[in-house]
Amino acid sequence: MGDILGLVAKRLGLGLVILLIISVIIFFMVELLPGDIAQAVLGQGATPENLAALRKEMGLDQPAIVRYLGWLKGAVMLDFGNSIVTGASVSETIGTRFANTLFLAAYAAAIAVPISIVLGVLVALARNSIFDRVANVATLTSISSPEFFLGYILILYLAVKTGMFPAIASLREGMDFGDLLYRTFLPALTLVLVVTAHMMRMTRAAIINLLASPYIEMARLKGTPPWKVIVKHALPNAWAPIINVVALNLAYLITGVVLVEVVFVYPGIGQALVDAVSKRDFPVVQACCLIFAATFILLNLAADVGAILTNPRLRHPK
Amino acid sequence: MSVFVIIYYTLLLGASCLAAYFNKRSAFLLLFSLTLVSFVLGIVGGVGALRAVAIAAGLLALAAMVSYAFREFLIAIASHNMAKELRTAPLTAAFGMFVIFTYAIAGIFAPWIAPFGEAQVISSAFAPADENMLLGADQLGRDMFSRIIYGARNTVALALAGTVLAFTLGAMAGLLAATTGGYFDQFLGRMSDVIMSIPSLIFALLMLSIFGGELANDTTSFWLLTGFAVLVGLLFVTAVAEGNVMSWIIGLAIMVGVAVAFAGGMLVIFNPSEIILVLVVAVIYSPRVFRLTRAVAGNVVVMDYIEAAKLRGERRWYLIRREILPNSAAPLVAEFGLEFCFVFLLIAGLSFLGLGIQPPTADWGSMVRENATLISFGELTPLIPAAAIALLTVAVNFVVDWMLYRSSGLKV
Numbered sequence: 001m002g003d004i005l006g007l008v009a010k011r012l013g014l015g016l017v018i019l020l021i022i023s024v025i026i027f028f029m030v031e032l033l034p035g036d037i038a039q040a041v042l043g044q045g046a047t048p049e050n051l052a053a054l055r056k057e058m059g060l061d062q063p064a065i066v067r068y069l070g071w072l073k074g075a076v077m078l079d080f081g082n083s084i085v086t087g088a089s090v091s092e093t094i095g096t097r098f099a100n101t102l103f104l105a106a107y108a109a110a111i112a113v114p115i116s117i118v119l120g121v122l123v124a125l126a127r128n129s130i131f132d133r134v135a136n137v138a139t140l141t142s143i144s145s146p147e148f149f150l151g152y153i154l155i156l157y158l159a160v161k162t163g164m165f166p167a168i169a170s171l172r173e174g175m176d177f178g179d180l181l182y183r184t185f186l187p188a189l190t191l192v193l194v195v196t197a198h199m200m201r202m203t204r205a206a207i208i209n210l211l212a213s214p215y216i217e218m219a220r221l222k223g224t225p226p227w228k229v230i231v232k233h234a235l236p237n238a239w240a241p242i243i244n245v246v247a248l249n250l251a252y253l254i255t256g257v258v259l260v261e262v263v264f265v266y267p268g269i270g271q272a273l274v275d276a277v278s279k280r281d282f283p284v285v286q287a288c289c290l291i292f293a294a295t296f297i298l299l300n301l302a303a304d305v306g307a308i309l310t311n312p313r314l315r316h317p318k
Numbered sequence: 319m320s321v322f323v324i325i326y327y328t329l330l331l332g333a334s335c336l337a338a339y340f341n342k343r344s345a346f347l348l349l350f351s352l353t354l355v356s357f358v359l360g361i362v363g364g365v366g367a368l369r370a371v372a373i374a375a376g377l378l379a380l381a382a383m384v385s386y387a388f389r390e391f392l393i394a395i396a397s398h399n400m401a402k403e404l405r406t407a408p409l410t411a412a413f414g415m416f417v418i419f420t421y422a423i424a425g426i427f428a429p430w431i432a433p434f435g436e437a438q439v440i441s442s443a444f445a446p447a448d449e450n451m452l453l454g455a456d457q458l459g460r461d462m463f464s465r466i467i468y469g470a471r472n473t474v475a476l477a478l479a480g481t482v483l484a485f486t487l488g489a490m491a492g493l494l495a496a497t498t499g500g501y502f503d504q505f506l507g508r509m510s511d512v513i514m515s516i517p518s519l520i521f522a523l524l525m526l527s528i529f530g531g532e533l534a535n536d537t538t539s540f541w542l543l544t545g546f547a548v549l550v551g552l553l554f555v556t557a558v559a560e561g562n563v564m565s566w567i568i569g570l571a572i573m574v575g576v577a578v579a580f581a582g583g584m585l586v587i588f589n590p591s592e593i594i595l596v597l598v599v600a601v602i603y604s605p606r607v608f609r610l611t612r613a614v615a616g617n618v619v620v621m622d623y624i625e626a627a628k629l630r631g632e633r634r635w636y637l638i639r640r641e642i643l644p645n646s647a648a649p650l651v652a653e654f655g656l657e658f659c660f661v662f663l664l665i666a667g668l669s670f671l672g673l674g675i676q677p678p679t680a681d682w683g684s685m686v687r688e689n690a691t692l693i694s695f696g697e698l699t700p701l702i703p704a705a706a707i708a709l710l711t712v713a714v715n716f717v718v719d720w721m722l723y724r725s726s727g728l729k730v
Contacts, residue, residue, distance in 0.1 A: 021512050029528055130344040137410065140719075144711035146663055148670050148686060149704035152693055160696045167694065255517035259667050273520070274671050277527040285527045292520045300515070 003315055008305050015301045022293045023075065027068050030282050080287035085279050090287045094269055098291060100171065101261070101268035104184060105253045108191035113246055116196040120203025125230075127208055135200070142197035147256055151190040151263035158186060169266040187264040194256055199249045206241035210234055240311040247303030254295050323360065326368055330356065385413035407720055414716030421710055425471040432464035437678040444692065453699055457688050466703055468680035474710070476592055476675065477662040480599035483546065484661065485654055487600060488607025490553040493638050495608070496615035507612070510605030518602050518664060525598045526673050530591070539590040540581050542597055547577035558635045591676050595668070599661050610653050614646040648725030655718035659711045666707045682707050
C-alpha cells in the first residue's frame with residue numbers, strides 16, 4: 001500500500017506545482033497592462049489625484065511580487081479582494097454562484113454518466129453494425145455543435161413551442177428540490193447532450209481496444225458465454241479507462257458550463273466570469289480563472305489517481 | 319387514417335420486405351426498426367411526427383444523393399492516383415467535402431452572392447421574410463441572408479488564420495524538439511503541460527480581458543504580431559542555421575524583415591481586435607499541436623533511415639524537411655482539421671459571448687446572440703447561423719475521420 005500512497009502524493013504534489021505556476025500566470029498577466037489596473041479602470045481621462053487614490057486603495061504602490069504573495073495568501077484562505085466595479089467582496093459574490101455551477105454540473109453528470117457508459121458499451125459490442133454507424137454520426141454531430149446551438153434548439157422545442165419547461169433557469173430563495181430540478185432541466189439537458197456524446201465515443205474506443213486483446217479472444221475460444229466474457233474478463237480491466245473517461249469529461253463539463261449558463265441566464269460562476277471580462281473587473285476575472293483552473297486540475301488529478309488505483313500495472317513504472 | 323399515413327407505412331413495409339428478400343441485412347434492420355419506431359411515434363405524436371420523420375428521411379436521402387454525385391464528380395475530374403483514393407471515401411466524407419466546397423465558394427464570392435451589403439440597413443428591425451429578403455431582417459434591419467453569406471467569409475477566415483498560426487508555431491516547435499532533444503525538449507514539454515492545464519475557454523477569456531478594450535489598437539496588435547512572428551522565426555532559424563554564426567546573422571536579418579512584413583500584411587486583412595483574437599487562439603492551441611507533432615516525429619526520429627541520413631552527414635533542416643515531415647504528414651493533416659474545428663468552435667463561442675468578433679462585422683456567433691430574442695417567438699431564423707457553424711464542424715470531422723481511418727492505425 002505504501003507505494004500507492006507515495007505515487008498519489010507525488011501526483012498531488014505535481015498538481016499543486018502546476019496550480020502555483022498557473023496562479024503566477026493569472027496574476028502577472030494583468031501586470032502586462034500598460035500603466036496599471038487603476039489606469040485601465042479609470043480610463044485615459046482620469047485625474048492624477050483619482051489615480052493616486054485608487055492606487056493607494058488597491059495597494060498598487062507596493063512591488064508586484066509583494067502584491068502577488070498577498071493575493072496568493074488571500075486566495076488560499078478564499079479571500080479574493082474586492083471587485084473594482086461594485087466594490088463588493090469577490091468571494092461573497094462568487095461563492096453562491098460557484099455552488100450553483102457545481103449543482104448544475106453534478107445534475108448533468110448524474111444523468112450523463114450512467115447513460116453514456118451503458119450506451120458506449122452497447123455500441124462497442126455492436127460495432128460496425130448499422131446502429132454503431134448511426135450512433136457515430138449522431139455523437140459526432142452533437143460534439144460538433146456549439147453548446148448554444150443545442151441550448152437554443154431545446155429552448156425552441158421544449159420551452160417555446162410546447163411549454164414543457166421554463167426557458168430561463170432563474171433561481172429563487174426557498175425553492176424545493178423538485179422545483180429546482182425542474183427549473184434547471186434544460187441547461188442540464190444541454191450539457192448532457194454534449195458530454196454524453198464525448199463519453200460514449202471514448203467509452204466505445206476503450207472497450208473496443210479491450211475486446212481486441214488476446215485474453216478476450218482466449219476466453220471466447222474456450223467457450224465462455226458472451227455475458228461472462230464481458231462481466232468476468234473484460235469489465236475488471238475496463239474500469240481504469242472508464243474512470244478516466246468520466247473524470248476527463250467532468251473536467252470538460254466545468255468549462256462547457258460557461259456558454260450554457262449564458263444561454264439560460266443561469267446565475268453561475270461562468271456568467272460571472274463573462275460579465276467580469278466585458279466590464280474588465282480584474283479581481284473577479286482572476287478569481288474565476290483560478291477557481292476554474294483548480295477544478296480542472298483537480299479532476300484531471302482524479303483521473304490519474306483513479307487510473308493508478310484500478311490498474312496495478314501503473315504502480316510499477318518502468 | 320389520412321392518405322399520407324397509408325402511403326408512409328406502405329412504403330416502409332414494402333422497402334423492408336424488399337430488403338429482406340434480397341438479403342440486405344443491415345438495410346432491413348434499419349428499415350424495419352424505423353417502422354416499429356413509427357408505430358409508437360404515430361400513436362404518441364400523430365401525423366405531425368410521422369411527417370417530420372418523412373421529411374428527415376427525405377433530407378437524408380437528398381444529402382446522400384448529393385454526396386454520391388459529388389464524389390463521382392471529384393473522381394471524374396481528379397488524376398488517376400487521386401481518383402483511386404477518392405473511391406475509398408465513404409458517403410459521409412464525400413458529404414463533408416461537398417459542404418466545405420460550398421462554404422469556400424460562399425466565402426470567396428460573398429460580395430457577388432450576397433444581395434445586400436454586410437452592414438447595409440435596408441428595412442425595419444426584425445422584418446419578416448419577403449421576396450426581397452430571403453430570411454428576413456436582423457435586429458437592426460440588415461438582411462439576414464447577406465450577413466450569413468458574409469459570415470462564411472469572416473468567421474471561417476479568422477478561424478483558418480488562427481489555426482494556421484497555431485499550427486506553424488506548434489509544429490515547428492514539435493519538430494525541433496524531436497530532433498534536438500535534451501533540455502530544450504523538456505522545457506517546451508513542461509510549458510505546454512502548463513498551458514494545457516488551463517481550460518481553453520477560460521484562458522481565452524483571461525487573455526481577452528487584458529488585451530481587449532483600449533489595448534486592441536493598431537500599434538499593440540502590430541507589436542504582438544511581430545513578436546509572434548519573431549518567435550516562429552527563431553524556431554526556423556534555429557532549425558536551419560545550426561551553430562553557424564554567418565547563417566545565424568543572415569537568418570535573423572531575414573526573419574525580422576519577414577516578421578514585420580507579415581504583421582503589416584495581417585493588419586491590412588484584419589482589424590486589431592480580430593488580430594488579438596487570432597493570436598490568443600494561436601497561443602492556446604499551439605501546445606496541442608506541439609504535443610502531437612512531438613509524439614509523431616519522436617516515433618520517426620528513432621527509425622533506421624534517420625540514423626542513416628545522420629551518418630551521411632545530412633543537416634537538421636534536411637532531416638526535418640525530407641525525412642520527418644513526409645513520414646508524419648498524414649496524422650498532421652488530420653490534426654489540422656481537428657484543430658480547425660476546435661478553433662472554430664472557440665471563436666464562435668467567444669463571439670457568442672460578445673467578446674470575439676466585434677460588430678458591425680457579420681459573424682455567425684454574434685448573430686445568434688443578437689437575434690436570440692426571436693427564439694422566444696418561436697422563430698427558427700436565429701438558429702441558422704448556429705446551424706451553419708455546426709454543419710461546417712461536422713463536415714470537417716467527417717473528412718478527418720476518413721483520413722485518419724485511411725492513413726493510420728487509428729481505426730477507432
